[in-house]
Amino acid sequence: MVQVVIGSDHAGYELKEQLKERLLDCGYAVRDIGTVSIEPVDYPDIAVEVAREVLNNEPALGILVCGTGIGMAITANKIPGIRAAVCNDTFAARAAREHNDANILAIGARILETESAWDIVKAFLSASFQGGRHARRVDKIRALESRYFK
Secondary structure, X not given: OOEEEEEEOHHHHHHHHHHHHHHHHXXXXXXXXXXXXXXXXXXXXHHHHHHHHHHHOOOEEEEEEEXXXXXXXXXXXXXXXXXXXEOOOHHHXXXXXXXXXXXXXXXXXXXXXXXXXXXXXXXXXXXXXXXXXXXXXXXXXXXXXXXXXX
């Protein structure tokens, strides 16, 4: 079973804790990067740490939780090798893994109820990259990283 690296800012703290508990109950190895309370923190700091852990502990997948998921995903995607996707439904979560080889799921605690978020996490973690025609497109993303991230 893949390791899950999870992190949140203060807006996503409570949802992160609920998801972490469910992941542990399902037998996942979970590494919690923080935050540890609802005290304000800067989401870029957490997103970068989750991204680094995902890259350094392959096979690992990440989950980022903030108010919308957007800021976390934007930040994580600045790290070469990371493909973070904001997903607000199970279809997008599966497609992110199957078609885009996403390695981080970003979700919004101010958008999703706990049960919906959990369904999205399960869909993301249970899917895998399909390769085939999708591999060519992911290779193009990697080529862009090589060209622009210097």
